[in-house]
Amino acid sequence: MFLELKAPPPWRQEFIRLNHLIEVKPDGTLPRDAPIWFRPPKYYKVLIYHSENQGSVYYENxxxxxxxLYDIQF
Incomplete structure (x- = not known):
């Protein structure tokens, strides 16, 4: 699932906390099947699950x- 949104700080903080996300160094790659509009700038923070990352990645300014948001759904 690909999603672009604007969210207030309390929502973003809760999303990061509930999903146990950690910030990682960006490697400059995007998901292979990303739509044309899914182009987070390089200066955005990159967040992934702290354990067992299945490929989901979240970009935040x-x-x-x-x-x-790029969230893999199983």
């Missing part, structure tokens, strides 16, 4: 409250 705390200053603009903008996020791109």
């Amino acid at each position: 705390p200053k603009t409250e903008h996020m791109f």
